[in-house]
Amino acid sequence: MVRPSTPSLVVGEVSHARRQPVVHRFRHRHYQWLVDVDDLPRLPWPLTSLARFDPRDHLAGGGAVDRHGIGIAGDVRRFCSERGRPLPDGTRILMLAHARALGHAFNPLTVFFCLDAEDRLGTAVLEVHNTYGERHSYVLAPDADGNASVDKAFYVSPFNDLSGSYAVRLRLDARRVGASIRLDRAGETVFTASAMGDPRPATVHSVLALSLRHPLMTYRVPALIRWHGIRLWLRRLPVVKRPSHESTPSQEAAR
Template sequence: MSAPADGARPRTPALYSCAVHHVRRTPTRYALRHRTYLWLVDLDHLPVLPHALRPLGRFRARDHFTGRAPDLRAALDDFLAEHGIDLDGGQVVMLAHARSLGHVFNPLTLYWCHDRDGRPRCVVAEVHNTYGGRHAYLLHADANGTATADKAFYVSPFNPVDGRYHMRLPLPGERLRLSVRLDRPGSAPFTATVHGRRREASVPALLRLALRHPWSTLAVSAAIRFHGIRLYLRGLPVQPRPGHRSSESTT
């Protein structure tokens, strides 16, 4: 697991104004782009907004992992314990959408995990699909934040549950630069990138972003469905969806 992209430890909480790009190369070439914003937070020191603004940013354990843990830190620690990892109270930094105006949808939530001495231990990539399913990948990234994982979760209705992800997930600094590529036999059908710039998690910054991207997480899930319909109308075949709601894997 790497240090932040600019070499400094991240200051939390922070906001990132982001551009998200998806490119599908086969069997039909298709690209989309949308803008949103993400939070970078310390799981032990989650931000609490002024009362009137709390509907714009809430972090709840029920929105992640099994949804049954008392808080987010406990949810992450439970997941790690299942894989024999104890951070001994070390810092965990999460990049995610917050629940906003009663809605949340996180296609990808990232957790950078450190031990008590501040050494990187692992990255957890938690994926949500639009069918209500969740899946967490335990990743052991190299010094550049690069990791690989066998695909084990149904995300797009146009890709079966096979192939291998190649991810570059450096811990964000002043810049956010993430990429995920799905390779399948004979092709590289899908690449996603997220690029963003850090902003202080101040009330004015949050209000500007919330006004610029109202109902941000609802817009993300609606856009996924809209583009899925367009691909279907272009004749892209739909792959059967297995009966799978939540699980986790190790890489």
């Protein structure tokens, strides 16, 4: 399989479809970055304000120093090792995420694709942020088609408790990059969500063009999440009390 080059801008759509107990759907245009965590891009000044990759925005914050290394790359390797899926030497880690822009970063979902020496997707890490300032990560063992499953273990939406499991499908090729997630509970699908797009080389011109076309992206995403939450609340969808999470939440390995 031909993988996309890095760094790339993945331009596409994010969609969400809630099926029960009320039906609610939306679709928005957006873009993300696909980067190699061992070779993070650095834009020339003054464009650094439009895209920056800060280890504090992901996983353990990039502060630990040991045999796994430092920064985002070290955190991914350390996390996988601690969860029983150590990454072999030569593993390449690609991150699909929003960059920190204009001083702000928010990633509802970050995907770390861990490619072995033969460029196969052997392990993946999904990092989820909620709008309460918490984050949680899952280790997945995708099959040859990029499919995996994992039990839900983190409070994201105020309208869903922690029950159920996620069915995940990942895609990483030269034409499409992204993730689709389905929440199943008691044999029924509660909602589906997808963030998918077409990868294109990240150049100074393309970064500027997308920043103008989609201004304030990292501010817009949490604002839209809250807007759709208000709409669901107005439709009297019951709110589930948020449990207290540890500052570094316990993180579960995929089945």
